[in-house]
Amino acid sequence: KNQVEQSPQSLIILEGKNCTLQCNYTVSPFSNLRWYKQDTGRGPVSLTIMTFSENTKSNGRYTATLDADTKQSSLHITASQLSDSASYICVVSARGGGRRALTFGSGTRLQVQP
Amino acid sequence: ETGVTQSPTHLIKTRGQQVTLRCSSQSGHNTVSWYQQALGQGPQFIFQYYREEENGRGNFPPRFSGLQFPNYSSELNVNALELDDSALYLCASSPWGTGAGANVLTFGAGSRLTVL
Numbered sequence: 001k002n003q004v005e006q007s008p009q010s011l012i013i014l015e016g017k018n019c020t021l022q023c024n025y026t027v028s029p030f031s032n033l034r035w036y037k038q039d040t041g042r043g044p045v046s047l048t049i050m051t052f053s054e055n056t057k058s059n060g061r062y063t064a065t066l067d068a069d070t071k072q073s074s075l076h077i078t079a080s081q082l083s084d085s086a087s088y089i090c091v092v093s094a095r096g097g098g099r100r101a102l103t104f105g106s107g108t109r110l111q112v113q114p
Numbered sequence: 115e116t117g118v119t120q121s122p123t124h125l126i127k128t129r130g131q132q133v134t135l136r137c138s139s140q141s142g143h144n145t146v147s148w149y150q151q152a153l154g155q156g157p158q159f160i161f162q163y164y165r166e167e168e169n170g171r172g173n174f175p176p177r178f179s180g181l182q183f184p185n186y187s188s189e190l191n192v193n194a195l196e197l198d199d200s201a202l203y204l205c206a207s208s209p210w211g212t213g214a215g216a217n218v219l220t221f222g223a224g225s226r227l228t229v230l
C-alpha cells in the first residue's frame with residue numbers, strides 16, 4: 001500500500017529560525033514528489049516538485065531534498081517569517097497509467113512566533 | 115490566466131440532505147480532481163475527471179458523484195449527507211500529459227461543508 005508519512009505533526013519556531021520537515025514514502029513505482037504549502041482555510045500551493053534524478057531543489061527560502069534510495073525527502077525553511085505559518089504537505093506521485101496516482105501525507109503544521 | 119475557482123466557499127447542511135459543489139478549472143487544464151480534507155488531515159482523493167468521464171476513484175461510496183462539462187468545469191455531488199462528510203472539499207485541475215510537469219495540481223481555495 002502506498003503511504004506517505006510526515007514528521008513532525010506540528011512545530012513551533014521563533015521568527016528568523018530555520019527548520020526542517022521530513023517526509024518518508026513507500027510509493028512505487030516512484031514518479032515525483034512535491035511539497036505544498038497550505039494556509040489555513042485555503043487550497044495547497046505547490047512549492048517544489050522533484051523527480052527521481054533530482055537531489056536538491058530550492059524556491060527562495062525553501063529547499064527540498066530527495067533521497068530516492070532511502071525514500072525520504074526533507075523541506076528546509078531558512079530564516080522563517082510569520083507568513084511561513086501554514087501546513088506543509090508532501091505528495092508523492094506513482095508512475096503508470098492514465099490516472100495520476102497521488103498519495104498525500106497528513107502534513108506538518110508549522111507555527112512561526114514573533 | 116485564471117486559477118481554479120470553487121463555489122460556494124462555505125455552506126451548512128443537515129444530515130440526509132444533498133449538496134452540489136462547483137469548480138472552474140484553470141485555463142488550459144482539462145483534468146479535474148476532487149479531494150476531501152478533514153480538519154488536521156491531508157487531502158483524500160475522491161475522484162478525477164477527464165474528457166467528461168470519471169478517470170479514477172478513491173475509497174468513497176457511490177453517494178459521492180461528479181460531473182465534468184465540455185468547458186472542463188466540474189461538480190461534486192454528495193447525497194444523503196452524514197456528519198462525517200463535514201470537511202474542506204478541494205478541487206484541483208491539471209493538464210493531461212506524461213511529463214512531471216503534468217503532475218502539478220492547481221488547487222482551488224476549497225468549499226467548507228458543515229453537516230449538522
